[in-house]
Amino acid sequence: MNGLLTDxxxxxxxxxxxxxxxxREIATFELxxxxxxxxxxxxxxxGLAQAVDYLLNLRFTSEEIAYxxxxxxxxxxxxxxxxxxxxxxxxxxxLAVPEGTIVFAGEPILTVRAPLMEAQIxxxxxxxxxxxQSLVATKASRLVNAAAGRAVVEFGTRRAHSPEAGVLxxxxxxxxxxxxxxxxxxxxxxxIPVFGTAAHxxxxxxxxxxxxxxxxxxxxxxxxxxxxxxxxxxxxxxxxASLGRPMWGVRLDSGxxxxxxxxxxxxxxxxxxxxxxxxxxxxxxxxxILELAKERLPIDAFGVGTELATSAxxxxxxxxxxxxxxxxxxxxxxxxxxxxxxETMPGAKQVFRFPDHDVIGRAGERPACAxxxxxxxxxxxxxxxxxxxxxxxxxxASARQRAQESLKRLPTACLSLFTIDPPYRVEYSxxxxxxQESIRDSxxxxxx
Numbered sequence: 001m002n003g004l005l006t007d008x009x010x011x012x013x014x015x016x017x018x019x020x021x022x023x024r025e026i027a028t029f030e031l032x033x034x035x036x037x038x039x040x041x042x043x044x045x046x047g048l049a050q051a052v053d054y055l056l057n058l059r060f061t062s063e064e065i066a067y068x069x070x071x072x073x074x075x076x077x078x079x080x081x082x083x084x085x086x087x088x089x090x091x092x093x094x095l096a097v098p099e100g101t102i103v104f105a106g107e108p109i110l111t112v113r114a115p116l117m118e119a120q121i122x123x124x125x126x127x128x129x130x131x132x133q134s135l136v137a138t139k140a141s142r143l144v145n146a147a148a149g150r151a152v153v154e155f156g157t158r159r160a161h162s163p164e165a166g167v168l169x170x171x172x173x174x175x176x177x178x179x180x181x182x183x184x185x186x187x188x189x190x191x192i193p194v195f196g197t198a199a200h201x202x203x204x205x206x207x208x209x210x211x212x213x214x215x216x217x218x219x220x221x222x223x224x225x226x227x228x229x230x231x232x233x234x235x236x237x238x239x240x241a242s243l244g245r246p247m248w249g250v251r252l253d254s255g256x257x258x259x260x261x262x263x264x265x266x267x268x269x270x271x272x273x274x275x276x277x278x279x280x281x282x283x284x285x286x287x288x289i290l291e292l293a294k295e296r297l298p299i300d301a302f303g304v305g306t307e308l309a310t311s312a313x314x315x316x317x318x319x320x321x322x323x324x325x326x327x328x329x330x331x332x333x334x335x336x337x338x339x340x341x342x343e344t345m346p347g348a349k350q351v352f353r354f355p356d357h358d359v360i361g362r363a364g365e366r367p368a369c370a371x372x373x374x375x376x377x378x379x380x381x382x383x384x385x386x387x388x389x390x391x392x393x394x395x396x397a398s399a400r401q402r403a404q405e406s407l408k409r410l411p412t413a414c415l416s417l418f419t420i421d422p423p424y425r426v427e428y429s430x431x432x433x434x435x436q437e438s439i440r441d442s443x444x445x446x447x448x
Contacts, residue, residue: 002064003058003059003060003061003064003085003088003121004060004064004067004068005124005125006121006122006123006124006125007123007124008071008073010120010121010123010124011068011074011121012073012074013120014081014117014120014121015074015077015078015081017116017117017120018077018078018080018081018084018117019077019078019081022116022328023084023115023116023117024115024116024117025115025116025326025327025328026092026113026114026115026116026326026327026328027112027113027114027115027116027119027120027323027325027326027327028111028112028113028119028323028324028325028326028327028348029111029112029113029119029120029123029321029322029323029324030108030110030111030112030321030322030324030348030349031108031109031110031111031112031126031127031130031319031320031321032105032106032107032108032109032319032320032322033103033105033106033107033109033134033317033318033319033320034105034106034318034320034342035105035318036104036105036423037135037314037316037317037318038313038314038419039313039314039417039418039419040138040314040419041413041414041415041416041419041420041423041424042102042103042104042138042410042414042423042424043102043103043104043134043135043138043317044100044101044102044103044134044137044138044141044175044176044403044406045096045097045098045099045100045101045102045103045109045130045134045137046099046100046130046133046134046136046137046171046172046175046176046399047099047129047130047131047132047133047134047168047172048096048097048098048099048110048130048383048393049099049393050129050133050168051094051096051110051125051126051129051130052094052383052384052389052393054122054125054126054129055090055094055112055122055384056090056384056387056389058088058089058090058121058122059088059089060085060086060088062086065082065085065086068082068085069082084117088118088121089118089387090114090118090122090384090387091114091115091118091386091387092112092113092114092115092118092119092384092386092387093111093112093113093114093382093384093385093386094110094111094112094113094382094383094384095110095111095113095380095381095382095383096109096110096111096380096381096383097109097110097351097379097380097381098379098381098394098399098402099175099394099396099399099402100137100175100398100399100400100401100402100403100406101379101402101403101406102403102406102407102410103134103351103379104358104423104424104426105426106345106360106426106428107351107358107360107379107426108349108351108360108380109130109134109319110126110130111348111349111363111380112126113325113348116326123321126321127319127320127321129168130319131316131317131319132165132168132169132172132317133168133169133171133172133175134172134317134319135172135311135314135315135316135317136168136169136172136173136176136308136309136311137172137173137175137176137403138176138311139173139176139286139307139308139311139314140152140154140172140173140174140175140176140177140178140308141176141177141403141407142286142417143177143178143285143286143289143302143304143307143308144176144177144178145177145286145407145415145417146286146287146289146290146293146417147289147293147302148293150293150299150300150301150302151179151300151301151302152177152178152179152289152301152302152303152304153178153179153180153181153182153195153279153301153302153303153304154169154170154173154174154178154180154181154182154183154304154305154308154309155181155182155196155281155303155304155305155308155309156169156170156173156182156304156305156306156307156308156309156310157169157170157181157182157183157309158305159305159306159309159310160309160310161310165309166183166186166309167183167185167186167189168186169181169183169308169309170182170183170186170187170190170192171186171189171190171192171396173308173309174186174190174192174193174396174400175396175399175400175403176400176403177400177403177404177407178308179193179195179301180192180193180194180195181193181194181195182194182195182196182303190395190396191395191396191397192396195303197216197220197223197224197225197226197227197248198212198216198225198227199227200227200230200253202216202227203227203230203231204230209230209231209235209236209239210239210242210243213226213239213240213243214243217243217246217247221246222245222246222247222248223248224246224247224248225247225248225249225250225251225279226240226247226249226250226251227250227251227253228240228250228251228252228264229252229253229254229255229260233252233254233255233260233264234260234263234264234267236250237250237263237264237267237268238267241267241268241270241271241273241276242271244271244272244273245273247273247276248276248277249268249276249277249278249279249300250264250268250276250277250278250279251278251279251280251281251303252264252278252279252280252281252282252299253280253281253282254282257280257282257292257297257299258292258295258297261278261280261297261298261299262297262298264278264298265278265298277300277301278298278299278300278301279299279300279301279302279303280292280299280301280302280303281302281303281304281305283306283307284302284303284304284307285304285307285312285313286307286417287417289302289304290417322337322344323335324336324344324345324346324347324348324349325346325347325348334346334347334435334439335439336436336439336440338440345360345428345432345435345436346432346435346436346439347362347363347432347435348362348363349361349362349363349380349432350362350363350364350365350378350379350380351378351379351380352367352376352377352378352379353376353377353378353379354370354374354376355370355374355409356370356411356425357424357425357426357427358424358425358426358427359376359426359427359428359429360426360427360428360429360432361428361429361431361432362429362431362432362435363380365429365431367429410424411424
């Protein structure tokens with residue numbers, strides 16, 4: 001894994017830690033979201049598999065080290081620092097919530113405990129992969145919820161912010177509840193069902209629309225989906241229906257979906273094709289799908305591209321990676337920020353999930369049981385210990401199932417497409433509160 005795939009300041013800090021003799025101090029960082037994006041009542045955690053792969057394979061090549069040596073920022077760095085980069089391996093611990101877990105603002109998604117230099121350098125990559133995939137998985141779940149039982153397929157690679165982002169968007173969308181993706185590499189790499197038949201260019205490449213449909217049917221048989229709006233949607237539907245079986249159905253990509261879906265359904269039924277399906281695509285999002293679903297239209301599936309692969313209404317996630325503990329010489333120092341709107345809580349934590357609320361407590365703390373005696377579920381679990389993988393990572397199908405089960409347990413109000421305040425009760429334990437106050441007291445009036 002490319003060691004330079006990070007922000008420069010992660011590496012200048014690493015050099016500084018090394019020079020100051022702090023590189024081997026044991027640091028604990030936590031990755032979490034400060035605030036949920038607009039109109040989001042929860043997040044689905046995703047991206048753990050890529051985070052693990054990164055940590056286990058992070059290396060610096062001789063060419064990369066030579067490049068760093070030539071930068072002005074490293075002119076004063078000790079030669080031994082570059083030797084350390086050549087030997088760099090992640091030897092620490094990673095605790096994480098399983099992919100597909102519902103999380104809320106303030107709750108650690110990942111905890112990294114490692115020598116300070118090793119824990120600092122991964123920040124940028126971890127924020128990027130967990131933040132992006134969690135954002136898309138959450139968006140997918142909203143689309144699926146709005147579809148009210150109709151299938152949703154991820155179609156967004158062509159609008160994604162890079163080809164690789166398109167692959168990861170397909171992966172995250174499947175975890176979030178989509179039935180599959182148009183991205184072939186995502187299907188190959190992660191075993192996700194893939195969907196897609198032909199575009200408007202296919203129809204335009206033939207002398208007639210009917211011939212284009214006939215050739216597609218010969219090629220794909222029961223998997224054929226006819227794109228019927230290249231010229232005239234109603235006529236396109238009639239031509240597709242005239243071919244009879246085999247076919248999956250037709251796709252509507254433009255126009256008034258309310259009127260067209262009903263008209264096309266009648267055409268298919270009158271042709272003796274009641275099992276032929278209708279897919280709708282074309283700049284859809286969860287709010288448009290919600291309105292279409294309310295109309296009880298004969299639409300069987302939705303394909304969503306731009307709005308899903310970019311999470312267009314909330315394209316960024318306020319995910320952060322903060323130092324909460326530092327151990328040196330057998331002494332642990334707890335760290336916290338007190339800056340306005342960016343306050344953090346000190347100490348390594350655990351998230352304890354009860355049937356109706358969460359408690360963020362100190363790692364190792366034993367929370368009280370629920371009133372009915374139900375013990376809390378500890379969400380953060382060991383994944384890497386001493387640089388070695390200690391947990392089997394479930395595949396995307398298992399993560400998807402976990403997400404679906406978790407969503408079923410959420411209060412109905414949390415599934416709203418609009419912000420509920422507060423959407424779900426999350427509180428800090430008394431131990432965490434006391435630790436924060438002790439650190440605040442020690443910092444107030446501290447000498448410069």
